[in-house]
Amino acid sequence: MSYQEIIKVATQRQGLYEFTREVETWVSEQEVTTGVCHLFAQHTSCSLTIQENADPSAKADLENWLNRLVPENDPLYTHTMEGPDDMPAHIKAILTNVSLSIPIVNGRLALGTWQGIYLWEHRHHAQQRRIILHVSD
Amino acid sequence: MSYQEIIKVATQRQGLYEFTREVETWVSEQEVTTGVCHLFAQHTSCSLTIQENADPSAKADLENWLNRLVPENDPLYTHTMEGPDDMPAHIKAILTNVSLSIPIVNGRLALGTWQGIYLWEHRHHAQQRRIILHVSD
Amino acid sequence: MSYQEIIKVATQRQGLYEFTREVETWVSEQEVTTGVCHLFAQHTSCSLTIQENADPSAKADLENWLNRLVPENDPLYTHTMEGPDDMPAHIKAILTNVSLSIPIVNGRLALGTWQGIYLWEHRHHAQQRRIILHVSD
Numbered sequence: 001m002s003y004q005e006i007i008k009v010a011t012q013r014q015g016l017y018e019f020t021r022e023v024e025t026w027v028s029e030q031e032v033t034t035g036v037c038h039l040f041a042q043h044t045s046c047s048l049t050i051q052e053n054a055d056p057s058a059k060a061d062l063e064n065w066l067n068r069l070v071p072e073n074d075p076l077y078t079h080t081m082e083g084p085d086d087m088p089a090h091i092k093a094i095l096t097n098v099s100l101s102i103p104i105v106n107g108r109l110a111l112g113t114w115q116g117i118y119l120w121e122h123r124h125h126a127q128q129r130r131i132i133l134h135v136s137d
Numbered sequence: 138m139s140y141q142e143i144i145k146v147a148t149q150r151q152g153l154y155e156f157t158r159e160v161e162t163w164v165s166e167q168e169v170t171t172g173v174c175h176l177f178a179q180h181t182s183c184s185l186t187i188q189e190n191a192d193p194s195a196k197a198d199l200e201n202w203l204n205r206l207v208p209e210n211d212p213l214y215t216h217t218m219e220g221p222d223d224m225p226a227h228i229k230a231i232l233t234n235v236s237l238s239i240p241i242v243n244g245r246l247a248l249g250t251w252q253g254i255y256l257w258e259h260r261h262h263a264q265q266r267r268i269i270l271h272v273s274d
Numbered sequence: 275m276s277y278q279e280i281i282k283v284a285t286q287r288q289g290l291y292e293f294t295r296e297v298e299t300w301v302s303e304q305e306v307t308t309g310v311c312h313l314f315a316q317h318t319s320c321s322l323t324i325q326e327n328a329d330p331s332a333k334a335d336l337e338n339w340l341n342r343l344v345p346e347n348d349p350l351y352t353h354t355m356e357g358p359d360d361m362p363a364h365i366k367a368i369l370t371n372v373s374l375s376i377p378i379v380n381g382r383l384a385l386g387t388w389q390g391i392y393l394w395e396h397r398h399h400a401q402q403r404r405i406i407l408h409v410s411d
Binding site for chain 3: 002003004038040041042043044070074076077078079081087090091093094095097098099101130132134136
């Protein structure tokens with residue numbers, strides 16, 4: 001048995017957008033007791049990550065740290081036609097993840113106590129991001 | 138057919154802890170000839186990685202390199218309540234992986250000759266880390 | 275139902291080698307309408323990544339950026355017996371990915387419009403890299 005869904009995450013600007021609840025809700029509606037939920041972002045300038053969802057300061061530090069590691073307007077860049085945030089976005093995407101696989105135990109997503117699922121938007125402008133969810137047993 | 142197990146890895150301090158044998162043993166006991174083994178760490182301050190398991194100097198260099206890239210007491214951090222190693226641990230976790238998917242061929246984990254599976258502990262104090270294993274065909 | 279194949283990617287030197295078409299062709303030949311394709315590199319000095327495949331300048335910038343972040347002959351390295359490109363190769367591999375999971379929708383690999391699948395070779399000399407493909411429903 002396997003099930004698929006597309007979740008759209010609307011982003012307004014750079015940053016981490018949590019969508020744990022949307023994934024948990026969809027998983028709980030599928031007829032899978034023991035399985036795996038795969039998430040896949042169909043983009044090259046955002047990423048998927050699992051991180052602490054308790055304290056907003058951790059989220060801000062992650063964003064600021066990655067922005068400092070991969071700054072805009074680096075003279076190294078030659079791919080600059082799509083704006084100063086485009087090449088940093090591609091680099092940030094390869095340093096994080098485009099796919100995640102999370103086990104399902106007793107019909108529920110088996111995240112740890114402090115784990116949340118995030119779409120990490122690396123572009124400045126608002127985007128509609130498409131995440132494919134796939135559950136298999 | 139799918140099977141699940143929780144492996145606990147006890148860590149004493151920061152560093153890479155190999156647990157390849159535990160995973161291989163468990164996989165070989167499941168009734169799967171052709172499949173995939175998924176590993177998932179239920180934490181936000183450690184990670185899972187596959188790396189060379191032949192020469193201990195490679196392991197030490199990985200640890201030292203990442204510690205230099207993500208130092209403690211960086212004035213950028215605002216999330217400092219849980220100790221100087223906490224925010225670096227979250228950053229290191231997002232730069233590496235929380236989930237791994239390894240194929241099973243002829244009933245055995247299809248690791249390359251030099252590949253080992255590691256729990257990368259990013260905190261200083263001893264921890265009990267929970268890794269969920271899932272095998273599906 | 276699950277299927278496996280080994281794809282070999284011949285590399286001549288450092289850099290990103292696209293092999294999207296090989297994966298797409300193989301997936302389209304399997305009898306899976308809804309599923310997941312897992313890719314796994316059996317090596318510790320190359321990686322798998324999904325990135326923009328439209329503009330070659332993005333590819334060049336990714337390579338140059340990572341080479342600058344992880345330079346050769348860093349005095350930090352003690353693992354130097356296998357050549358100046360070996361330890362940087364291990365570090366680059368842990369910062370990117372050794373496994374990828376891509377959904378299959380309507381019998382086809384569900385990559386986004388601009389996404390391509392790449393083998394990222396981190397060594398200087400020519401290599402034969404082995405990628406295990408696994409499709410499950």
